[in-house]
Amino acid sequence: MLARVGVLALQGDVREHLSALSHCGADATPVRLPADLAAVDALVLPGGESTTMSRLIRVFDLETPLRHRLSEGMPTMSTCAGLILLSRTVLDGRPDQLTFGALDVEVRRNAYGRQRESFEADLKVEPLGVAPFRAVFIRAPRIEATGPDVEVLASFDGNPVAVSSGLHLGLGFHPEMTGDVRLHQLFLRRVEEALEVNAA
Numbered sequence: 001m002l003a004r005v006g007v008l009a010l011q012g013d014v015r016e017h018l019s020a021l022s023h024c025g026a027d028a029t030p031v032r033l034p035a036d037l038a039a040v041d042a043l044v045l046p047g048g049e050s051t052t053m054s055r056l057i058r059v060f061d062l063e064t065p066l067r068h069r070l071s072e073g074m075p076t077m078s079t080c081a082g083l084i085l086l087s088r089t090v091l092d093g094r095p096d097q098l099t100f101g102a103l104d105v106e107v108r109r110n111a112y113g114r115q116r117e118s119f120e121a122d123l124k125v126e127p128l129g130v131a132p133f134r135a136v137f138i139r140a141p142r143i144e145a146t147g148p149d150v151e152v153l154a155s156f157d158g159n160p161v162a163v164s165s166g167l168h169l170g171l172g173f174h175p176e177m178t179g180d181v182r183l184h185q186l187f188l189r190r191v192e193e194a195l196e197v198n199a200a
């Protein structure tokens, strides 16, 4: 079943995710308005700046519809700032920044340093097999605690950097920047399986 996957298109790496998803065969579409959100099966929350996205979510009246879709079990793939938005607890955040709590993780913003301390690393990501995944970290959040239902798919320096919980995939790095679409593929497979189960 062809999945219609939205990319939260308020700020950040929107185009790159749309193109990775289209490349994997999804019907990929930007989500800016509540009506856009209502029309998608799943949502990618991109990297960028979580405080800015948080503000724009309020400006575009997306907070309530997004909480509603998440409570209904809409699958998500969140990266970096997107992961911060979906976390249960944000450390070193702004007091007014939104958290949606779909992922039972505690993250610390900018814990790996500033923009110029961005780095890349080859990760072993459990479901992707032996070929390493080249991960780009840009002012990345560090996942400092995970709840009991959260599965760690990859770690770096002793901390999780890729996690999965139900149909939520959370990444501290930027998978849309390297041309390696295996994580988008993994997400899409999960979304399509869920759609088939619901349609059956």
Ligand code: GLN
Pocket: 046, 047, 048, 049, 050, 051, 079, 080, 081, 082, 084, 109, 110, 138, 139, 140, 141
């Ligand atoms: N530091 C950013 C934030 O707090 C996240 C950086 C990123 O998404 N690459 O939102």
